[in-house]
Amino acid sequence: MFDNNRKSNEEAPTASLIDKDMRITGSVVSAGDIILAGVLDGEINCRNLVVADNGRLNGTINSQNTEICGEVIGDIVGDKLQIRSTGRFEGAIKVEGIEVESGADVTAKFKKSRRNKRPAAAVIVEENAE
Amino acid sequence: MDRTKAIIGSGAKFVGAISNVKSIEIDGAVEADLQAEKVTIGQTGKFTGAVNSELVVIGGSYDGMMMAGSIWAMATAHIAGEIHYQSLQMDRGAALNCRVVHNWTEETSEEVAEENAEDAAPEA
Numbered sequence: 001m002f003d004n005n006r007k008s009n010e011e012a013p014t015a016s017l018i019d020k021d022m023r024i025t026g027s028v029v030s031a032g033d034i035i036l037a038g039v040l041d042g043e044i045n046c047r048n049l050v051v052a053d054n055g056r057l058n059g060t061i062n063s064q065n066t067e068i069c070g071e072v073i074g075d076i077v078g079d080k081l082q083i084r085s086t087g088r089f090e091g092a093i094k095v096e097g098i099e100v101e102s103g104a105d106v107t108a109k110f111k112k113s114r115r116n117k118r119p120a121a122a123v124i125v126e127e128n129a130e
Numbered sequence: 131m132d133r134t135k136a137i138i139g140s141g142a143k144f145v146g147a148i149s150n151v152k153s154i155e156i157d158g159a160v161e162a163d164l165q166a167e168k169v170t171i172g173q174t175g176k177f178t179g180a181v182n183s184e185l186v187v188i189g190g191s192y193d194g195m196m197m198a199g200s201i202w203a204m205a206t207a208h209i210a211g212e213i214h215y216q217s218l219q220m221d222r223g224a225a226l227n228c229r230v231v232h233n234w235t236e237e238t239s240e241e242v243a244e245e246n247a248e249d250a251a252p253e254a
Contacts, residue, residue: 014139014157022136022154026146026162032139042146 020054034063036070053086066095068104140174156190173206188224197233 015033018024022038030046037052042059049063055070065080068087075092083089085103094111135153138144142158149165157172163180168187171177175190184199191208201215205223212229220226 014141015137016139016142016158017135017137019136019151019154021150021152022148023150024144024146024148024162026144028142028144030139030142030158032141034142038136038150046142 018055020052051087138175140172171207 015035016028016030018028018034018036018038018040020037024038024040025042027043028034028040028045032046033048033050034044034046035050035052036044036055036057038054039056040059041057043062044057044059045062047063048065048067049061050067051057051070051072053069057070057072057074059074061072061074061076061078063076063078065082066076066078067082067084068089069084070086071088073090075094076089077094079095080097080099081093081095082099083101083104083106085101087101088105090107092109092111094113096113098110100106135155136151138154138156138158138160140157144158144160144162146162147164148154148160148162151164151166153168153170154164154166155170155172156175156177158174159176161178164177165182167183168185169181169183170187171190171192173189177190177192177194179194181192181194181196181198183197185202186196186198186200187202187204188207188209189204190206191210193210195211196213196215198213198215200217200219201213202219203209203221203224203226205221207221207224207226209224209226209228212231213226214231214233216233218230218232
């Protein structure tokens with residue numbers, strides 16, 4: 001990912017924090033974790049994603065573990081999804097494990113995720129996009 | 131979460147536009163247009179795009195058009211493109227391969243104009 005990554009091989013990927021008030025349009029790809037407290041329009045591709053209370057996301061998520069305390073409108077592909085009581089979700093879900101706390105506002109379509117045959121997460125996103 | 135600081139971790143790649151940020155620290159790769167009060171590009175950071183900021187600290191690499199009040203280029207900095215600044219600090223070892231422009235504010239340009247007028251007066 002880096003042209004000048006003399007050091008980054010030894011360094012573990014660190015978490016990214018998207019601050020509240022911050023607004024991003026575009027895509028975010030991370031080998032590490034992302035905490036979204038601001039607003040993002042676009043695509044997130046990471047390992048662990050937390051959409052915080054004030055966080056809002058319009059777009060697609062491709063993340064192993066996703067925790068939603070804020071608002072997400074779009075599609076999610078991954079392994080685990082937790083929607084907290086403060087969370088709001090609208091869209092399609094394609095994950096292996098889902099947990100929805102009571103009080104959460106969820107309008108969703110659930111898609112089957114084949115546990116054994118599941119291809120790499122990145123491939124699924126491309127299929128969905130088509 | 132009340133910190134008003136955004137962090138782009140190493141290993142993260144952002145593409146797009148970033149706005150409404152107070153303070154941002156970039157250790158990953160970012161291709162974006164950014165407007166912020168304070169920008170820090172860490173040693174592993176790589177930023178491509180326009181920056182408009184009061185204070186920019188560069189420890190990584192930057193390419194693009196920067197408009198800044200103060201720029202601090204650390205020893206590990208690599209800068210390409212174009213930088214406009216009001217004050218600039220460079221550490222020994224910083225690599226600047228770019229156009230460097232001092233931004234005249236109205237105040238400083240008046241001061242310079244006065245100085246020039248004083249210098250010119252005796253000759254006339």
